[in-house]
Amino acid sequence: MIPIFKVFMPDMVSDYISDLLYSGKLSYGEYTKEFERRLSSFIGNERVLAISGNSILFALKLIDIKPNDEVIVSPMSCLMTTQPIVYSGAKVVWADIDPLTGSLDPDDVKNKITNKTRAIIHYHWSGNPGYIDEINSIAHKNNIPVIEDATESFGAEYKGKKIGNTDTDIVCYSFTPVRLPNAIDGAGLSLNCEKLYQKSILMRDLGVNRSKFRDKMGEISADCDIDIVGDSATLNNISGYVGSSQMPFVFDLIEKQRKNALLWEDFFKNLPCTKVVSKREGVNPSYWAFTILSERRDELLNSFRNQGVYASKIHLRNDLYSIFGPPSHPLRGVDEFSKRQLNLPCGWWMDENDFNRIVRDV
Structure with missing residues (x-):
């Protein structure tokens, strides 16, 4: 995995x-x-x-x-x-x-x-x-x-x-x-x-x-x-x-994550009903994970897991926890994002061979 x-x-x-x-x-x-x-x-x-x-x-x-x-x-x-x-x-x-x-x-x-x-x-x-x-x-x-x-x-x-x-x-x-x-x-x-x-x-x-x-x-x-x-x-x-x-390794590790992100972007370029989280102008992410938005989120999560890729939703929207009190007023952006977001490994430990296998199997 x-x-x-x-x-x-x-x-x-x-x-x-x-x-x-x-x-x-x-x-x-x-x-x-x-x-x-x-x-x-x-x-x-x-x-x-x-x-x-x-x-x-x-x-x-x-x-x-x-x-x-x-x-x-x-x-x-x-x-x-x-x-x-x-x-x-x-x-x-x-x-x-x-x-x-x-x-x-x-x-x-x-x-x-x-x-x-x-x-x-x-x-x-x-x-x-x-x-x-x-x-x-x-x-x-x-x-x-x-x-x-x-x-x-x-x-x-x-x-x-x-x-x-x-x-x-x-x-x-x-x-x-x-x-x-x-x-x-x-x-x-x-x-x-x-x-x-x-x-x-x-x-x-x-x-x-x-x-x-x-x-x-x-x-x-x-x-x-x-x-x-x-x-x-x-x-x-x-x-x-x-x-x-x-610290001497951090720059190169983050650069590797950015290169991995480019491979993910190419992978999802033509996948129906799926898009990559937007990058605003002037932003250069560090890619702690690679986030996609999909109408088929749960189907994709299961598919990736079955093929040995640990996809995850990572965080549950925090306003569902009782510690914070009654549910918040409607938040349309949160509603949409929380239902569609899925995160994939993008770290320094991945290489092109991993992506070739993912493309073949998933």
């Missing part, structure tokens, strides 16, 4: 792990810092940090989301994207999507803004960036921060710039096993504002300013005040080492 997701790990990554485990240098340290430097260089933004835990939840705390605040988000998202809203005590406001791209519909986002709206979470479906300029423009006019969820779209580009360097307030990543890069666990943020970046550094470390925290004797200094509520969310050095070791 060709898997839809697979864990990447460089061949030599284990060579130093044992030494590191017994070095005593397990908490946030030199390798986590190196991982952050490499992330910053790749993304093109100096304001990047790695954290443990859920980056969306961290971002909501960072912008002081409070109970009864409203956060706009698409129901066609991962639960890692939407559950933090409920966990923070805020109210989820579902917005519709463009049924051809799976991305937030700017017009519906505009209609869902109220005087209680405190954030917009912009989820990029399966590595395909959405209406970045349009959503950001609406948000800025209303003085609302935008949190982009790039969990599935690390390395994707918009107008020649990497996601995380396109003037969005906060961009969130995940470094869990099936992501590129993966650090076994953890997450990251890329920020557009220096003040918010400096706040995030303090907030991930219990509000502690490490440059002032200890005196000359190494004791905790009474002169270092803690004036911000924080979390113990620094990324450990083991994860930093694993993540850093992957």
Whole structure:
């Protein structure tokens, strides 16, 4: 079975792990810092940090989301994207999507803004960036921060710039096993504002300013005040080492996924009742998976599975879960997209021989 997701790990990554485990240098340290430097260089933004835990939840705390605040988000998202809203005590406001791209519909986002709206979470479906300029423009006019969820779209580009360097307030990543890069666990943020970046550094470390925290004797200094509520969310050095070791490979792996996407596009070019998810002008997806839209979705899913290709719907629309309260108002774009979307393996582990077999058998 060709898997839809697979864990990447460089061949030599284990060579130093044992030494590191017994070095005593397990908490946030030199390798986590190196991982952050490499992330910053790749993304093109100096304001990047790695954290443990859920980056969306961290971002909501960072912008002081409070109970009864409203956060706009698409129901066609991962639960890692939407559950933090409920966990923070805020109210989820579902917005519709463009049924051809799976991305937030700017017009519906505009209609869902109220005087209680405190954030917009912009989820990029399966590595395909959405209406970045349009959503950001609406948000800025209303003085609302935008949190982009790039969990599935690390390395994707918009107008020649990497996601995380396109003037969005906060961009969130995940470094869990099936992501590129993966650090076994953890997450990251890329920020557009220096003040918010400096706040995030303090907030991930219990509000502690490490440059002032200890005196000359190494004791905790009474002169270092803690004036911000924080979390113990620094990324450990083991994860930093694993993540850093992957960064030299990420560009080539994503380029291979883009080449695989071209093969899929050619495969589906003449298939009746099926189309490839639209790519907007200026968008260069990273193809965490390859999404198609088909009136024969379930038939195709079974056909691919029977031939050893793990096709999947990946996400169930989140507004069906009772944790979010009563069903949302009709969302025509979500209705259409959720009934037709199907995702296929497009990762670095696939090659042309796989596609030749798929063409022959499916």
